[in-house]
Amino acid sequence: xxxxxxxxxxxxxxxxxxxxxxxxxxxxxxxxxxxxxxxxxxxxxxxxxxxxxxxxxxxxxxxxxxxxxxxxxxxxxxxxxxxxxxxxxxxxxxxxxxxxxxxxxxxxxxxxxxxxxxxxxxxxxxxxxxxxxxxxxxxxxxxxxxxxxxxxxxxxxxxxxxxxxxxxxxxxxxxxxxxxxxxxxxxxxxxxxxxxxxxxxxxxxxxxxxxxxxxxxxxxxxxxxxxxxxxxxxxxxxxxxxxxxxxxxxxxxxxxxxxxxxxxxxxxxxxxxxxxxxxxxxxxxxxxxxxxxxxxxxxxxxxxxxxxxxxxxxxxxxxxxxxxxxxxxxxxxxxxxxxxxxxxxxxxxxxxxxxxxxxxxxxxxxxxxxxxxxxxxxxxxxxxxxxxxxxxxxxxxxxxxxxxxxxxxxxxxxx
Amino acid sequence: xxxxxxxxxxxxxxxxxxxxxxxxxxxxxxxxxxxxxxxxxxxxxxxxxxxxxxxxxxxxxxxxxxxxxxxxxxxxxxxxxxxxxxxxxxxxxxxxxxxxxxxxxxxxxxxxxxxxxxxxxxxxxxxxxxxxxxxxxxxxxxxxxxxxxxxxxxxxxxxxxxxxxxxxxxxxxxxxxxxxxxxxxxxxxxxxxxxxxxxxxxxxxxxxxxxxxxxxxxxxxxxxxxxxxxxxxxxxxxxxxxxxxxxxxxxxxxxxxxxxxxxxxxxxxxxxxxxxxxxxxxxxxxxxxxxxxxxxxxxxxxxxxxxxxxxxxxxxxxxxxxxxxxxxxxxxxxxxxxxxxxxxxxxxxxxxxxxxxxxxxxxxxxxxxxxxxxxxxxxxxxxxxxxxxxxxxxxxxxxxxxxxxxxxxxxxxxx
Numbered sequence: 163x164x165x166x167x168x169x170x171x172x173x174x175x176x177x178x179x180x181x182x183x184x185x186x187x188x189x190x191x192x193x194x195x196x197x198x199x200x201x202x203x204x205x206x207x208x209x210x211x212x213x214x215x216x217x218x219x220x221x222x223x224x225x226x227x228x229x230x231x232x233x234x235x236x237x238x239x240x241x242x243x244x245x246x247x248x249x250x251x252x253x254x255x256x257x258x259x260x261x262x263x264x265x266x267x268x269x270x271x272x273x274x275x276x277x278x279x280x281x282x283x284x285x286x287x288x289x290x291x292x293x294x295x296x297x298x299x300x301x302x303x304x305x306x307x308x309x310x311x312x313x314x315x316x317x318x319x320x321x322x323x324x325x326x327x328x329x330x331x332x333x334x335x336x337x338x339x340x341x342x343x344x345x346x347x348x349x350x351x352x353x354x355x356x357x358x359x360x361x362x363x364x365x366x367x368x369x370x371x372x373x374x375x376x377x378x379x380x381x382x383x384x385x386x387x388x389x390x391x392x393x394x395x396x397x398x399x400x401x402x403x404x405x406x407x408x409x410x411x412x413x414x415x416x417x418x419x420x421x422x423x424x425x426x427x428x429x430x431x432x433x434x435x436x437x438x439x440x441x442x443x444x445x446x447x448x449x450x451x452x453x454x455x456x457x458x459x460x461x462x463x464x465x466x467x468x469x470x471x472x473x474x475x476x477x478x479x480x481x482x483x484x485x486x487x488x489x490x491x492x493x494x495x496x497x498x499x500x501x502x503x504x505x506x507x508x509x510x511x512x513x514x515x516x517x518x519x520x521x522x523x524x525x526x527x528x529x530x531x532x533x534x535x536x537x538x539x540x541x542x543x544x545x546x547x548x549x550x551x552x553x554x555x556x557x558x559x560x561x562x563x564x565x566x567x568x569x570x571x572x573x574x575x576x577x
Numbered sequence: 578x579x580x581x582x583x584x585x586x587x588x589x590x591x592x593x594x595x596x597x598x599x600x601x602x603x604x605x606x607x608x609x610x611x612x613x614x615x616x617x618x619x620x621x622x623x624x625x626x627x628x629x630x631x632x633x634x635x636x637x638x639x640x641x642x643x644x645x646x647x648x649x650x651x652x653x654x655x656x657x658x659x660x661x662x663x664x665x666x667x668x669x670x671x672x673x674x675x676x677x678x679x680x681x682x683x684x685x686x687x688x689x690x691x692x693x694x695x696x697x698x699x700x701x702x703x704x705x706x707x708x709x710x711x712x713x714x715x716x717x718x719x720x721x722x723x724x725x726x727x728x729x730x731x732x733x734x735x736x737x738x739x740x741x742x743x744x745x746x747x748x749x750x751x752x753x754x755x756x757x758x759x760x761x762x763x764x765x766x767x768x769x770x771x772x773x774x775x776x777x778x779x780x781x782x783x784x785x786x787x788x789x790x791x792x793x794x795x796x797x798x799x800x801x802x803x804x805x806x807x808x809x810x811x812x813x814x815x816x817x818x819x820x821x822x823x824x825x826x827x828x829x830x831x832x833x834x835x836x837x838x839x840x841x842x843x844x845x846x847x848x849x850x851x852x853x854x855x856x857x858x859x860x861x862x863x864x865x866x867x868x869x870x871x872x873x874x875x876x877x878x879x880x881x882x883x884x885x886x887x888x889x890x891x892x893x894x895x896x897x898x899x900x901x902x903x904x905x906x907x908x909x910x911x912x913x914x915x916x917x918x919x920x921x922x923x924x925x926x927x928x929x930x931x932x933x934x935x936x937x938x939x940x941x942x943x944x945x946x947x948x949x950x951x952x953x954x955x956x957x958x959x960x961x962x963x964x965x966x967x968x969x970x971x972x973x974x975x976x977x978x979x980x981x982x983x984x985x986x987x988x989x990x991x992x
Contacts, residue, residue, distance in 0.1 A: 180909075184933065263954055269943055271953050278965050279935070357791070361965045376772070376795045382966045403988035410990035494595075516983055518599065520694070528684055528986030537991065538686050538982065539678055550693050550776045550979040551797045552967040564965040567953065568931055571943030573818035575825035576952070 168352050171340055172307065172359035175280050178337035179305035183277045187254030189332050194250035194297050197328025198243040201293065204324040205239050211320035212289065219287075219313050227417070231288045232314055242293040242321070245542065246328075249297045252541040255559045256303040270570040275563045277303030279361035282353060282381065283544075284309045286367040289317035295366070296325050296339045298544045302562035305338040307360060309353050312345035319343060354379035362552075362562075364545050384552050384561070386545035388472040389419035389500030391530045394426040394489045394515065395435055396506035403527060404435060404505040409443050410529040411503070417474045419546060420501050420533045424469060424479045426489050432482045433457050446476045453482035469496045486511050490518050497521050499548045501533040501555075522548060522555035583767050586755055587722065587774035590695050593752035594720035598692045602669030604747050609665035609712050612743025613658040616708065619739040620654050626735035627704065634702075634728050642832070646703045647729055657708040657736070660957065661743075664712045667956040670974045671718040685985040690978045692718030694776035697768060697796065698959075699724045701782040704732035710781070711740050711754045713959045717977035720753040722775060724768050727760035734758060769794035777967075777977075779960050799967050799976070801960035803887040804834035804915030806945045809841040809904045809930065810850055811921035818942060819850060819920040824858050825944040826918070832889045834961060835916050835948045839884060839894045841904050847897045848872050861891045868897035884911045901926050905933050912936050914963045916948040916970075937963060937970035 182190065201208070212234040219232055255275050262272035281304045283295040292308060299306035310318040318341055326336040342349060354363060354375060363383040365371050372387055393411055395404045411422035425448075427435055436457045439446075448454070449464035464479050469492075471479075483489045493502050503525040504515040516524045523533040533555065535543025540558030547553045553561035597605065616623070627649040634647055670690050677687035696719045698710045707723060714721035725733040733756055741751040757764060769778060769790060778798035780786050787802055808826055810819045826837035840863075842850055851872045854861075863869070864879035879894050884907075886894075898904045908917050918940040919930040931939045938948040948970065950958025955973030962968045968976035 180933075180935075183935075265952070265954060269947060269952075276935075380791045382964050384966065400988070406988060406990050414991055518595075520595075520598075520691075521981070523982035523984060525984040526986060527988050528984055529990045531991040532684060532984060532986075532989065533982065537680070537684075538984075539680060549797050551799065554979050555982045564969050566936070567938035567948065567970045569938060569940040569943055569947060569953070570927075571941060571947075573815070573821060573942050574947065575821050575944045576829055576946040 168342060168344070168349055169356065169359070171342065172280075172356045174337040175305045175307045175340045176359050178335040179277070179280045181335055182300060182305055182338045183279070183303045185303070185334060187256060189334065190300055190303060191250040191254070193300055193328050193332045193334055194246045195328075196331035197297070197325045198246040200324040200327040200331075201239060201243045201246070201321070204320065205236065208239055208317065208320040208324070209234060211316040215314055215316045224313065228287055228313070232317070234289055234317060238290060242290050245294055246297045249301045249542050252301060252559055254301075255563050260565050267574050268572060269574055272568045273565045274568050275560070276566050278562055278564055280305050280307050280359055281562060282307045282309070282356070282360040282363040284350065284353065284363065284365045284367065284371065284375075285311070286371065287311045287313040289314045289321055291366055292318045292321045292341070293325060294542065295364075295544055298542060298559060298562060300329070300338065302559045304562055305340070307340050307342070309342040309350060310345070315343065315345055350374070351378045354381060357381055366545055384545070384547050384557070385549045387500070387548035388498050389421070389546075389548070390423050390470065390472045390496060390498040391420060391501045391503070392424045392426050392493045392497065393422050393503045393505065393530065394493065395428060395431055396486065396489075396504055396508060396511050397428040397430045398508035398511060399431060399505040400507055401431060401434060401438070404431075405438050405442050407503065407505055407527070407529050408435075408439065411531055412446055412478055413443050413476065414529075414531055416476050419472070420530050421474070422478060422530055423471070423473055424481065424496065426481045426483060426492055427454070428489070429453065429482050429484055436461070436480070446478055448478055448480050450480035451482060454480040472498065486514060490515060493519050500546065501525065501530040503528065503530050522546070583757060583759070583764055584771065584774070586757065587695075587771045589752040590720045590722045590755045591774050593750040594692070594695045596750055597715060597720055597753045598694070598718045600718070600749060602671060604749065605715055605718060606665040606669070608715055608743050608747045608749055609661045610743075611746035612712070612740045613661040615739040615742040615746075616654060616658045616661070616736070619735065620651065623654060623732065623735040623739070624649060626731040630729055630731045639728065643702055643728070647732070649704055649732060653705060657705050660709055661712045664716045664957050667716060667974055669716075670978050675980050682989050683987065684989055687983045688980045689983050690975070691981055693977055693979055695720050695722050695774055696977060697722045697724070697771070697775040697778040699765065699768065699778065699780045699782065699786060699790075700726070701786065702726045702728040704729045704736055706781055707733045707736045707756070708740060709957065710779075710959055713957060713974060713977060715744070715753065717974045719977055720755070722755050722757070724757040724765060725760070730758065730760055765789070766793045769796060772796055781960055799960070799962050799972070800964045802915070802963035803913050804836070804961075804963070805838050805885065805887045805911060805913040806835060806916045806918070807839045807841050807908045807912065808837050808918045808920065808945065809908065810843060810846055811901065811904075811919060811923060811926050812843040812845045813923035813926060814846060814920040815922055816846060816849060816853070819846075820853050820857050822918065822920055822942070822944050823850075823854065826946055827861055827893055828858050828891065829944075829946055831891050834887075835945050836889070837893060837945055838886070838888055839896065839911065841896050841898060841907055842869070843904070844868065844897050844899055851876070851895070861893055863893055863895050865895035866897060869895040887913065901929060905930060908934050915961065916940065916945040918943065918945050937961070
């Protein structure tokens, strides 16, 4: 494959996207059900391809976490298939009239949801993203143009073949789900610059991928950045509730973007919260400011830099504040714009925090772990946007559409 | 001003944006009314500054169209002031709850409109954009960070001073409307890369500016591109209506983005339409395909390239098609994604065109000239988006906000 070949592939995906956009919701949903059946039927081939990826990854001495993300088994293939069936059952966003009016000159103006067209997805080594992302794209009437990592290429090729069988079964073009099989850095940059082909590019990966997007992408994109999420325990917090939320947000799944990375404590409750946490989550290493270090011997001194880190591990920073203003200021200064929580029984403090903290999701008396598409009722998500334009927070089917103007007249001209 | 100074300016705007976002709608609206009064009061200073810009522009032998765009007079200053008052009277989009639900675990989930934060606007030599763009930004709870052209710098400085007087009059920080006074190319590139400062960048200008944005911008942006707009006259069109729409779309204001640039004619009506146009708009030069040239001696042969041109002048291309499929295909191949119209009495043809043509706005039996914010009921517009993410078509106050998640619980944790 050459760089010009990626443009040829792109033209095929673009052409296919028109057919998907014109297909009925019933046809698109049936394509996903057929793809789920094809995935189950292809289990043997997929596991064989995945085994080859795993052997190569182990030979390349890739880390244990990456190996775990790469590994497929019967359960994970079944989860991909069920994911497609779940998405097939979601309400179709295409064609929904969002609002409308009749203008004084009689023009009937409506705004209608339509597919974006071609969604580009760049992702790292989890092969399940191939099925999850493609399913959401098709459900919202788009074509999926996928560029995974070299590590998972054999698995991705096998999964894509099954997904395409689902499209073909209902008469949709196979090219509506297209995987870029050349995983060189050069094709990644070329992919990010397919102007006129990719209508929206979504990265699923770490800071290196995000940095590369900012440097190279010339097509529109939505950033799925990291989560440096805070939980603030106010002076008026129910401390039993606060401890439960902190433990859940930090330890239930520390490696994900909606896990708590930093704890902010009002000075009047800091001693008790830190004392209770030493038995409630003894496995978590804490890095604190001077005040926090004064409360417990085992809290290490944090640097200013530490407060900006997304640890994705059993580590958290602790900051002690004198009041709500200082808490809001600290959170806004360090937040990555993902999810920020306050624990309090004080209605005024709660509303101020919810209004003044600038993040995709703000939570009162709930764990940051709830900020994902399934938990919030979207059914599934293609990513979590940490930017402000187009979509903020978990992106479901709606985020894969755009709203356009449909104007009906009886010969009106402008004066 | 140095490049690092632009970052210092940016930090001031960012800080001011937090205050604007927290101000009530009434305060923001009063700021715009005060700014309108200040503009009128500063008429003398503004006209003096504008005269200096005009003298410099004439010395630099800038074209007549550019000079006209640059020129202010009493009427144009009054129009800016009234524009601010109009925007002050629009419904406040900030804080509107878009939708919500209560999850099975009791979490109350709402999605609420909030300001984007700092809106960057890069524009060319029309000083009225300073007031129009700043007014919309403030009305939607944002700060405006403005970077106009060197040609209009004196006018822009004078207009900005008046606008800031309006902010200060209601207790908002002057920095919430900030103009970059260094108009070098270097600061333009630095401006487009103010990551963490500019939440959304909107260009108002021609293809050179758009190209520069694609090449340099690393902050999120919405493209306000050109309009290669088509009018298709179907076999089932009312030809009186078709002629009226074509003449209006082409000649009422040929220099704007929603003017018709290309006429697509069903072969069964082409002869009559072209014949009637020779008297209905004799001043328009037509460039046609072979079939079109066969109908009238004065139609010049168009090259394939001509069909991609946004003339912004009394020129149009003509394409004759055998059927609706060919018309839709031609429009989709050449459209810039702005506004596309069909004239027909055939309901099936109409709905197919409206569904299958991919543009920000599609029109049935109406002039493309209606595609602007005022005509469609937005009250005003900050630009017309020709991309698909975030906003499509005319962008009013809503396009200057984003929707975020507000989640209220009673101690819920995830299992």
